[in-house]
Amino acid sequence: MQLKCRECGANLREGNPGPLCSPCQEKRLKSVADTDRRYYTVEELQYILDLESEESVKRLGRKGIIPGRMPGIKKHLYLKESVDAWIKAGNNVVRKPTSPIQAEAYALCIRGDHTWMRDVRFKDQAYQEEHTSEISDRQSIVMSYIRTCYFCGHIEVVPFF
Numbered sequence: 001m002q003l004k005c006r007e008c009g010a011n012l013r014e015g016n017p018g019p020l021c022s023p024c025q026e027k028r029l030k031s032v033a034d035t036d037r038r039y040y041t042v043e044e045l046q047y048i049l050d051l052e053s054e055e056s057v058k059r060l061g062r063k064g065i066i067p068g069r070m071p072g073i074k075k076h077l078y079l080k081e082s083v084d085a086w087i088k089a090g091n092n093v094v095r096k097p098t099s100p101i102q103a104e105a106y107a108l109c110i111r112g113d114h115t116w117m118r119d120v121r122f123k124d125q126a127y128q129e130e131h132t133s134e135i136s137d138r139q140s141i142v143m144s145y146i147r148t149c150y151f152c153g154h155i156e157v158v159p160f161f
């Protein structure tokens with residue numbers, strides 16, 4: 001089934017982030033533009049993308065689909081620069097490296113190699129980390145790290161020893 005933009009009826013590609021096409025997202029982007037701030041809040045992104053809930057925004061942010069999530073901050077905030085570029089490019093931009101350590105990771109990322117995500121040197125530099133815990137079959141608690149590649153949103157689950 002072909003999905004259509006809720007606002008203008010344009011065809012949406014598979015995996016479109018939300019019910020709006022990117023030109024319609026861009027219109028909303030302009031209506032929340034505040035030149036003094038460097039980031040968007042979850043509430044603003046929920047409106048821009050016309051998503052159902054704040055949780056939907058966070059989910060896309062964790063998956064790295066919405067780019068620019070500010071690392072090391074519990075509250076979800078997204079760099080305006082990255083979000084604007086992503087929407088203008090039809091929700092297609094991957095983040096580009098801005099430091100030598102990011103460049104090192106990016107060179108591997110674009111080749112599909114994410115083994116570097118097991119190296120803590122890249123934490124908050126080229127990947128973001130969250131923890132999860134699950135109860136295993138043997139009723140013990142299994143903790144793991146969920147790491148998200150900064151550039152492409154690739155997720156690596158690393159067990160916690």
Ligand SMILES: [Zn+2]
Nearest residue numbers: 005008021024
């Ligand atoms: Zn539209």
Ligand SMILES: [Zn+2]
Nearest residue numbers: 109149152154
């Ligand atoms: Zn990557």
